[in-house]
Amino acid sequence: MSEITAHLTEIKNRIDEACKKAGRNRNDVRLLLATKTVPAERIKIAIEAGETLIGENKVQELKEKYADLQTIIHEKHFIGHLQTNKIKDVLKCGVTCIQSIDRIELAEKLNQRLHFEGRKMDVLIQVNTSAEESKFGISPQGAIEFTKQVAELNCLQIKGLMTIGLFSAETEKVRQCFKLLHSLKIEIAKLNLSGVQMKELSMGMSGDLETAIEEGATIVRVGTAIFGKRIYPDSYYWNENKK
Numbered sequence: 173m174s175e176i177t178a179h180l181t182e183i184k185n186r187i188d189e190a191c192k193k194a195g196r197n198r199n200d201v202r203l204l205l206a207t208k209t210v211p212a213e214r215i216k217i218a219i220e221a222g223e224t225l226i227g228e229n230k231v232q233e234l235k236e237k238y239a240d241l242q243t244i245i246h247e248k249h250f251i252g253h254l255q256t257n258k259i260k261d262v263l264k265c266g267v268t269c270i271q272s273i274d275r276i277e278l279a280e281k282l283n284q285r286l287h288f289e290g291r292k293m294d295v296l297i298q299v300n301t302s303a304e305e306s307k308f309g310i311s312p313q314g315a316i317e318f319t320k321q322v323a324e325l326n327c328l329q330i331k332g333l334m335t336i337g338l339f340s341a342e343t344e345k346v347r348q349c350f351k352l353l354h355s356l357k358i359e360i361a362k363l364n365l366s367g368v369q370m371k372e373l374s375m376g377m378s379g380d381l382e383t384a385i386e387e388g389a390t391i392v393r394v395g396t397a398i399f400g401k402r403i404y405p406d407s408y409y410w411n412e413n414k415k
């Protein structure tokens with residue numbers, strides 16, 4: 173058995189355990205493989221082992237791996253910071269959901285392009301629940317108003333919320349981030365906005381997926397625990413163009 177499939181088994185056991193502990197249905201939690209920096213051959217091993225959902229952060233990588241992965245059935249989400257001039261490229265690469273809608277300019281330009289192409293796309297609203305300057309995402313205070321604005325854009329189908337929790341060894345502080353996202357989901361769902369389905373909570377990564385599942389995650393995004401350590405620090409992905 174390869175290292176990747178062995179890690180997958182471990183992660184799935186962790187998800188199973190967390191669901192049991194939280195009294196949740198295992199089928200309500202999906203594993204997304206966060207595949208930034210991971211070459212297509214290694215991603216293929218995971219897909220062949222039965223995984224169906226991957227997430228990329230960078231349009232460049234998405235494009236590079238597209239041809240190699242095209243022959244193998246899987247679903248692809250975009251989970252990174254998206255520059256508006258790269259929207260067209262993302263739409264060419266078979267992405268079914270953009271999890272990182274974090275500003276109105278991006279939502280509007282994406283909607284325009286989708287309208288032009290005559291199609292719709294699933295999106296999640298990214299919320300900055302940790303209040304860290306360096307992270308992308310709409311502020312929790314602005315999230316409801318922002319969701320209302322995005323809901324007006326007909327080609328975007330809002331399916332839920334996404335967040336990157338605080339990086340901390342203190343589980344309770346991390347938990348507050350996930351609780352906050354969950355409470356926003358409930359508040360937004362109550363508004364019954366047309367075209368908005370508050371179904372997904374994308375939260376939890378290698379280090380905090382148990383906490384996220386306890387707090388209601390429906391998608392956990394795991395990279396390091398499956399594919400090993402990356403050479404670039406996460407700040408390279410999370411705060412490019414930010415101080």
Ligand SMILES: *Cc1c(COP(=O)(O)O)cnc(C)c1O
Pocket residue numbers: 206208229251252336377378379393394395396397409
């Ligand atoms: C890299 C990344 C992950 C996975 O993080 P790991 O700690 O490697 O599991 C999840 N979500 C996003 C948005 C990421 O960029």
